[in-house]
Amino acid sequence: MEKSDKLISGEYETVMQAPCVVEAGGRKYKVRQVAQAVKERIALLEQEAQVLEAKGKMGVDSRQAKRLTRKLYSLHSKKAAYYLLGNWAIFCPWLWAIKWRILQLRGDEVTFRINGAGAVSEDVGFSKANWQLSRQERELFMRPVGEVAKEARERLETVINMLEKDGLGIKKEDR
Numbered sequence: 001m002e003k004s005d006k007l008i009s010g011e012y013e014t015v016m017q018a019p020c021v022v023e024a025g026g027r028k029y030k031v032r033q034v035a036q037a038v039k040e041r042i043a044l045l046e047q048e049a050q051v052l053e054a055k056g057k058m059g060v061d062s063r064q065a066k067r068l069t070r071k072l073y074s075l076h077s078k079k080a081a082y083y084l085l086g087n088w089a090i091f092c093p094w095l096w097a098i099k100w101r102i103l104q105l106r107g108d109e110v111t112f113r114i115n116g117a118g119a120v121s122e123d124v125g126f127s128k129a130n131w132q133l134s135r136q137e138r139e140l141f142m143r144p145v146g147e148v149a150k151e152a153r154e155r156l157e158t159v160i161n162m163l164e165k166d167g168l169g170i171k172k173e174d175r
Helices: 002-009 036-057 062-085 093-106 108-121 132-142 147-166
Strands: 020-024 027-031
Touching: 020 108, 027 062, 027 108, 036 062, 062 093, 062 108, 093 108
Parallel strands: none
Antiparallel strands: 020 027
């Protein structure tokens, strides 16, 4: 009950900042901003975790289930190590190997908090997409022009006609 009360009260909230400090297990951890190469490695770990979870859902015996859970725990701790070390994880792979093994011994709560803070702060880094001018430029590039716009309008009209024939219809507000 105490943990859920602390979660509800917002004691464990993470701030939307790239380098943020997370408290878990009586210690403070600094989640760093990660580079694109580190994000790619994290994405590979997430894909591997999804494959393992799918294997677990297919029905396995208890021995294989234990192996799968151990692999999932190690994947989560590896991901947390990437968030803690940032770009150092690429330059010093031995340091990353030590860090994820230490995190694996700490427990699930620690890796859960670190991964949560890392996922929140992953999109906070400097990007041209944060500038209003570049957003307007992207909108201009994304607008259909010429034949593409004509084809899109024709497809929309055919869909509306099909819906009207079926008796469903579309409101003018939804167009």
